[in-house]
Amino acid sequence: MTISPDQIVLWAWGPLHLNATVAWTWAIMALITLVCWGVSRRLASGPELSRWQNALEVLVTGLRDQIRDVSQQEPGQYLPFVGTLFVFIAVSNLLTLVPFYLPPTGSLSTTTALALCVLIAVPLYGIIHRGPLGYLRHYIEPTPLMLPFNLIGELSRTLALAVRLYGNIMSGTVIVGILLSLTPFFFPIVMQLLGLLTGMIQAYIFAVLAMVYIASASSANRAADQGSDQQGKQQSDQQGKQQDDQQSDQQDHQQSDQAPEQTDRSTQA
Amino acid sequence: MQIDWLTVAAQVVNFLILVYLLKRFLYQPVTAAMARREQRVEDRLQQSREREAQAEHERERLHQRLEQLEQQRDKLMQEAREQAEQERQQLLDEARDEREASRQRWQQQAEDEKDRFLEGLRRETAAGFEQLARKALTDLADVELEAQMVHQLIARLDALDEDMRQQLAGASASEQVQINTRFALAESQRRQLTETIQQQLGEQREVAYQESSQLLCGIELRVGGQRLGWTLADYLDRFEERLDNAIGATPA
Numbered sequence: 001m002t003i004s005p006d007q008i009v010l011w012a013w014g015p016l017h018l019n020a021t022v023a024w025t026w027a028i029m030a031l032i033t034l035v036c037w038g039v040s041r042r043l044a045s046g047p048e049l050s051r052w053q054n055a056l057e058v059l060v061t062g063l064r065d066q067i068r069d070v071s072q073q074e075p076g077q078y079l080p081f082v083g084t085l086f087v088f089i090a091v092s093n094l095l096t097l098v099p100f101y102l103p104p105t106g107s108l109s110t111t112t113a114l115a116l117c118v119l120i121a122v123p124l125y126g127i128i129h130r131g132p133l134g135y136l137r138h139y140i141e142p143t144p145l146m147l148p149f150n151l152i153g154e155l156s157r158t159l160a161l162a163v164r165l166y167g168n169i170m171s172g173t174v175i176v177g178i179l180l181s182l183t184p185f186f187f188p189i190v191m192q193l194l195g196l197l198t199g200m201i202q203a204y205i206f207a208v209l210a211m212v213y214i215a216s217a218s219s220a221n222r223a224a225d226q227g228s229d230q231q232g233k234q235q236s237d238q239q240g241k242q243q244d245d246q247q248s249d250q251q252d253h254q255q256s257d258q259a260p261e262q263t264d265r266s267t268q269a
Numbered sequence: 270m271q272i273d274w275l276t277v278a279a280q281v282v283n284f285l286i287l288v289y290l291l292k293r294f295l296y297q298p299v300t301a302a303m304a305r306r307e308q309r310v311e312d313r314l315q316q317s318r319e320r321e322a323q324a325e326h327e328r329e330r331l332h333q334r335l336e337q338l339e340q341q342r343d344k345l346m347q348e349a350r351e352q353a354e355q356e357r358q359q360l361l362d363e364a365r366d367e368r369e370a371s372r373q374r375w376q377q378q379a380e381d382e383k384d385r386f387l388e389g390l391r392r393e394t395a396a397g398f399e400q401l402a403r404k405a406l407t408d409l410a411d412v413e414l415e416a417q418m419v420h421q422l423i424a425r426l427d428a429l430d431e432d433m434r435q436q437l438a439g440a441s442a443s444e445q446v447q448i449n450t451r452f453a454l455a456e457s458q459r460r461q462l463t464e465t466i467q468q469q470l471g472e473q474r475e476v477a478y479q480e481s482s483q484l485l486c487g488i489e490l491r492v493g494g495q496r497l498g499w500t501l502a503d504y505l506d507r508f509e510e511r512l513d514n515a516i517g518a519t520p521a
Binding site: 004006007015016017019021022025026029032033036037040043044045046047053056057060061076079080081083084087088104107108109110112113114116117 | 271272273274275276277278279280281283284285286287288290291292294295296298299300301302303305306309
């Protein structure tokens with residue numbers, strides 16, 4: 001029984017081979033990009049929205065709210081990375097309804113790749129926010145004795161990220177496969193519905209955990225931001241909630257303008 | 270563990286490409302569209318706030334204008350009412366005056382007419398009465414009556430007071446005394462009268478006798494400018510004079 005799409009090789013040329021994981025990943029990427037491109041071509045800024053634009057706005061707004069809640073910071077710079085994690089994992093898990101589809105997230109290679117991205121993004125965001133020394137210092141806090149544990153924690157949580165997602169999705173696929181051979185009617189559908197729920201929850205968990213790790217790495221900056229945020233909140237409480245939203249949105253736009261450079265740096269690294 | 274490191278590398282690259290693509294086609298456009306919409310909403314709100322303020326201002330201005338107009342209207346109405354009242358009062362006064370004047374005029378006319386009518390009536394009555402009396406006395410007059418009158422004249426000459434006698438005597442001693450009668454006097458009467466005259470006014474006096482129908486009945490003595498007599502014409506003239514006086518003195 002095939003439990004990983006990695007093992008399905010579609011095309012091979014020397015040491016290079018194209019397996020189902022990469023192929024379905026490309027398909028998912030193409031699907032997401034096409035939908036986004038098609039919708040964003042005709043974005044309306046008036047009160048009349050198309051159904052698709054409305055859905056995308058709900059998605060983006062929800063992601064921003066989640067990032068803001070978790071990080072207590074403006075979401076602009078984290079949105080592309082964390083948002084893409086969520087969107088990619090969610091879409092690839094939701095498509096399990098399609099017959100003959102094998103989710104790339106059911107491959108340990110894919111989840112490892114995503115976890116490695118998180119592993120690299122965490123120190124990158126930390127260094128951007130706190131500087132190299134400031135970031136490295138958090139490994140020897142509260143005492144230098146904690147350095148090995150901090151390093152182990154860093155690695156183990158990355159491993160946990162990868163294995164958690166892989167285990168959940170793979171198990172869902174495997175359970176449906178086993179049930180199909182035992183009770184081919186009705187019950188596998190229930191498990192597939194359960195798999196949809198599990199897939200969405202796993203996408204959410206992966207994205208939120210990534211955000212938590214990144215936010216904790218830039219905690220010094222966050223503390224400073226919190227201080228200024230509290231002052232800002234006190235002022236904005238006096239000025240009213242509406243103005244508060246406007247201010248935060250403006251900051252958000254400014255930071256989202258800066259965010260691409262930072263993420264570009266992370267990708268280059 | 271089933272990790273294909275080549276696939277891992279490919280997936281890392283795929284993921285980074287997807288990050289770029291989503292940033293390019295999802296996050297940036299959608300965020301920008303939302304920002305534009307928020308800006309538009311904010312602009313609309315700002316516009317509507319401005320319009321509201323403007324409308325409030327305009328409302329206030331119109332309200333004030335309306336109040337001004339109402340005050341002006343009330344004032345004009347009050348003035349017009351007062352003016353109309355004055356006019357009415359004036360017209361009423363004029364009408365009352367005119368009515369009073371015309372009533373007085375009419376009354377005056379009526380009074381005048383009544384007076385004229387009454388006066389004419391009086392005069393006609395008096396004239397008729399006088400004519401009637403004159404005719405009656407003329408009819409009654411005769412020699413006998415005139416004889417009685419001669420007696421009366423003689424009695425009056427006898428009873429003449431000194432002043433009157435002096436006047437008659439002093440007029441002119443040489444002047445003739447003329448006696449006028451309606452009817453011719455009997456000789457005895459003439460003699461008696463002549464004697465009485467000469468006795469009172471002087472012995473040398475000449476007495477001339479003449480008959481005049483104008484006396485109706487009676488006798489008169491004329492010497493110089495003086496006259497003494499007793500005639501019905503005198504009575505009637507005096508009666509007429511008194512009647513005229515009485516009519517003239519009657520209040521209108």
